[in-house]
Amino acid sequence: MSMTRSFETFSRRDLFRIAAASLGGISCSPWLPKLARAAGTKRPPKACILLWMAGGPSQMETLDPKPGHRNGGPTQAISTAVPGIELSQNLPGLATQMKDVALVRSMKTREGDHGRATQLMMTGYRPMGGMTDYPVLGSLISHRLKPADSPLPGFVSIAPFRFGNLGSGFLGPDHSPLVVSGASNDPNTRANLTVENLEVAGGNPDALLERQGLLNMLRQGAPSSSPAALKHASVYDQAMRMVETRGEGAFELDEEPTELRDAYGRNRFGQGCLLARRLVERGVPFVEVSLDAAAQGSWDSHVDNFSAVSSMCEVLDPAWSTLLKDLRDRGLLDSTLVVWMGEFGRTPQINPNRGRDHFPDAWSVALAGGSIAGGQVYGKTSADGMEVSDNPVTASDLYATLLEGLGIDSGGDNAMGNRPIPLVDEGGTPIRELLG
Amino acid sequence: MSKPVVLLMLLTVAVVWRPGTAFADSQGDTLSQWIDERGEQVWGNPPAPCSDLTFVRRVYLDLVGRVPSVSEIRDFQTLGEDRRELLVNELVFGEGPRRDTYTRLSASSLARHWRRVLIPPGTVVTGSVRGLETWLADAFREGKPYDEMMREITQIQSPDAAGGYYRLVGGTPETYAGNLSRVMLGVRLDCAQCHDHPFTDWKQHDFWGLAAFYSDINGSIDNPDGSRPTGKSGEIRFEGETYRAKVLWEDTALDDATRAPRVRLARWMTSPQNPNFSATAVNRFWQLLVGRGLYADIENLDLANEDERAFLDDLGQKFAADGFHVQRLIAAICKTNWYAARAMSETDSDETFRRELKVISPEQVFDSLEQSLHLPISRIDPAAPRWTGARAQMVNRLGEAIGETPEDYASGIPQALMMMNGPVTSDAIDLDRSRLLRAVVESPFFDEDKRIETLYLAVLTREPSEAEKQSLTEYLDNKPDETTRRKAFGEILWALLNSPEFVLCR
Known part of the structure; x- marks a missing residue:
């Protein structure tokens, strides 16, 4: 095949995109007018932001305080924008957003090990010794909701920290996360969240077109029947488009007003939540932002639980509440489901180190936006927090609810080869009360 | 002499060396023949063989962990009829003038691979894996038999023995037991940790019986949800139950389990009578070299039926009878028609054999780039990416x-x-910084065709096709x-480095 012919495989649209990309260097952000137009004419597409609390946050110091009971420790409860619903004193910002938030206080799972519990909560399936490589939630959603023509990936993971190696599983690399790393977590400097290697090697964006042509020529040599070669081609096509469009400018956090950036919090998690909003605006259907440790502790609070969780919430609360407000201000909250969860909760009994240990029997998660009916509490724990006293929710139930909240039929299947794999593990029932 | 001229010589001048003939049976030749014949019983006639250049690329990547240099390719081409066997012997057994280099490279390449077997990607490790990799590399370089290596790993007396493997994977009897059965026996017991296995026959007492061998290792990490020692060797407590040391496929616990339990476990584990030990070993080496295990689901060998594992069991017995000699097994596999089969073509029997493209490892990617691009490698060269952290960065990302x-x-x-x-x-x-590009583009002896051809050979170990030349x-x-026009060679090189062929060994 001759070179001229190979070059013809580029469409005029590609050429136009390249031209636009080089123009992007001089104009500030050529993408936003187009975005604004799109937003004005039709409803924004569904999306999900997962705030992943690696380590397992204490429910009693966050969503399910037990003041007055010995197990509650020194943590006080505060009132919220919804009369009758109380949160821990660590979440004053979230309290103001309560009308849009639904609390689930009756999570009941069976995995108390970080790795296994992470696998359960990230995939919706209990670990079964590698019989099936289940995709994580982000890959499931990317697979269902990723727009065909978007130059951005369907699943972006910001500063991930997880126990274990989980990814797109049998859904393959098309739906594996694009990882955005933060070089610094120092609140005094900028949390510079970047996608590395987005600049065209050699510095000349025009070279991209030639490279694409040369690569196409070389691809003729790779057997098209090879699954590995097909995956390689698909991943490279996506990466090329990312470079062409400079990620649609999503990573230029400098475009945001200073006050808004401050409100999110000048740390990796806060700026990560802001980036999540910018990605959702540009059509990314799933963004995961992780929070596992702050200056004074982590969610895994075996020791000094109360100061650890309070320190974590100083990072969490401004970011989470600003995200909800910002999404609402931009008309994106009705289409964007914001999920807050970790892999399990903490023991109600306080251990001799003033810590709380792993506890999967009765714990909390929070949902907001999308089709979720906010301003309510679902399920209940006993006065001592030791057990679910009302409406227990399993991981599968939660998954079914999340999918329905995004307009995805939770009874559907994925295909692993010829084998249908249910989206949600058996027994998962969507919680109708939570779906508006 | 200026650098480009030296490089040019490296690119064009072959070192003249002709290896002598070795003893017929000491280099896996008999075993290789046996595999060829046994394979034909299963798969029928082998597919057409791959080209010489493809073969060279394969063995260099598989055995020394990087692509061949242009001069190594030229050397190979000067060898005679039996050049493929000679090359395998040179790389596996270090025959010839580059003995030290190849022995070192192949030991560290094997060590990297086995480190990934012992600690699969994504495992949360405690500490650095360097010590384990060094321990493995030493063992492979000394030619330590495979069963001896695995015995040392099994009968550890402290968490730091055998490269610190015990500590690395979590430092608890249960994580170690789960890993040992996976690595050495191709059996995943992990889910029997909490409940009897839903699909196979493994019960909780199988898992905890194995963990019990390690209950008295000092320095176990305290996990509030994990096991507890009972104070006696060969016994472990979990969720209120006490389990006694027991090997797999046995109903009863070990007699007198306080007496040297791990030495006895190691003996059982690596015994030729153990149905899975040698079969899992050869399956892993076959997968490493050919791409797919003789039974593909390597770590669920207990799910294979008798037919599915017959070839594997036979090969395992041969390996055991040969004293678990790793290098001879590797050489034997590399000399078979199956190893040399052209990628993506099939046998025409019911049980088809097909070689897929093989994804090269992160270290192979970097080390091949280093070779292809003539990157500086000296420790004292401040620009050598191997030592500046560029290698670590690339390997981590990949x-x-x-x-x-x-x-x-x-x-x-x-x-x-x-990439x-x-x-x-x-x-x-970049023409100003690339040693390969400068050597190729600035050489007065090369015409344009020769330049393109040299780039192809250096990066992809092949010559451009007629269609590619024309394009x-x-x-x-x-x-x-x-x-x-000169800069365009940089673009061509970019495409070669990013082509599927670079990371997918054909």
Whole structure:
């Protein structure tokens, strides 16, 4: 095949995109007018932001305080924008957003090990010794909701920290996360969240077109029947488009007003939540932002639980509440489901180190936006927090609810080869009360 | 002499060396023949063999962990009829003038691979894996038999023995037991930790019986949800139950389990009577070299039926009878028609055999780039990427997305972006900084065809096809002036480095 012919495989649209990309260097952000137009004419597409609390946050110091009971420790409860619903004193910002938030206080799972519990909560399936490589939630959603023509990936993971190696599983690399790393977590400097290697090697964006042509020529040599070669081609096509469009400018956090950036919090998690909003605006259907440790502790609070969780919430609360407000201000909250969860909760009994240990029997998660009916509490724990006293929710139930909240039929299947794999593990029932 | 001229010599001048004939049976030749015949019973006639250049690329990647240099390719081409066997002997047994280099490279290449077997990607490790990799490399370099290595890993007396493997994977009897049965026996017991296995016969007492062998290792990490020692060797407590040391496939616990339990476990584990030990070993080596295990689901060998594992069991017995000699097994496999089969062509029997493309490992990617691009390698050279952290950076990024088998390409956008635009690539395609490009473009002895051909050989270990030559000539002819024409070689090199062929060994 001759070179001229190979070059013809580029469409005029590609050429136009390249031209636009080089123009992007001089104009500030050529993408936003187009975005604004799109937003004005039709409803924004569904999306999900997962705030992943690696380590397992204490429910009693966050969503399910037990003041007055010995197990509650020194943590006080505060009132919220919804009369009758109380949160821990660590979440004053979230309290103001309560009308849009639904609390689930009756999570009941069976995995108390970080790795296994992470696998359960990230995939919706209990670990079964590698019989099936289940995709994580982000890959499931990317697979269902990723727009065909978007130059951005369907699943972006910001500063991930997880126990274990989980990814797109049998859904393959098309739906594996694009990882955005933060070089610094120092609140005094900028949390510079970047996608590395987005600049065209050699510095000349025009070279991209030639490279694409040369690569196409070389691809003729790779057997098209090879699954590995097909995956390689698909991943490279996506990466090329990312470079062409400079990620649609999503990573230029400098475009945001200073006050808004401050409100999110000048740390990796806060700026990560802001980036999540910018990605959702540009059509990314799933963004995961992780929070596992702050200056004074982590969610895994075996020791000094109360100061650890309070320190974590100083990072969490401004970011989470600003995200909800910002999404609402931009008309994106009705289409964007914001999920807050970790892999399990903490023991109600306080251990001799003033810590709380792993506890999967009765714990909390929070949902907001999308089709979720906010301003309510679902399920209940006993006065001592030791057990679910009302409406227990399993991981599968939660998954079914999340999918329905995004307009995805939770009874559907994925295909692993010829084998249908249910989206949600058996027994998962969507919680109708939570779906508006 | 200036650098480009030296490099030019490296690219063109072959070292003249002709290896002598070795003893017929000491280099896996008999075993190789047996595999060829046994394979034909299962799969019928083998597919057509791959080309010489493909074979060279395969064995260099598989055995020394990088692509061959242009001069190594030329050397090979000067060898006679039996050049493939001679090359395998040179790389596996270090025959010939580059003995030290190849022995060192093949030991560290094997060590890296086995480190990934022992600690699969994604495992949360405690500490650095360097010590374990060094321990493995030493063992492979000394030619330690495979069963002896595994015995040492099994009968550890402290968490730091055998490269610190015990500590690395979590430092608890249960994580170690789960890993040992997976690594050495191809059996995944992990789910029997909490409940009897839903699909196979494994029960909780199987899992905890194995863990009990390690209950008295000092320095176990305290996990509030984990096991507890009972104070006696060969016994362990979990969730209120006490389990006594027991090997798999036995109903009763070990007699007198306080007496040297791990030494006895090691003996049982590596015994030729153990049904899974040698079969799992050869399956792993076969997967490493051919891409797919003789039974593909290596770590669930207990799910294979008798037919499915017959070949494997036979080969395992041969391996055991040969004293678990790793190098001879590797040489034997590399000399078979199956190893040398052309990729993506099939046998025509019911049980088809097909070699897929093999994804090369993160270290192989870097080490091949280093070789192809003539990157400086000296420790005292401040620009040598191997020592500046560039290698670690690349290996880590690629290591974030490793497939479960060598046939599984699992890289994503970040990995592609790094190969497209990362610092190594940027330097490689820059005429001022790229040693390969300068040697090729500035050589007065090369015409344009020769330049293209040399780039292809250095990066892809093959010559360009006629169609490619024609396209590239056209591409260069469209360049308006000499400067852009020279720069275009950088673009061609970019494409070679990013082509599927670079990371997918054909």
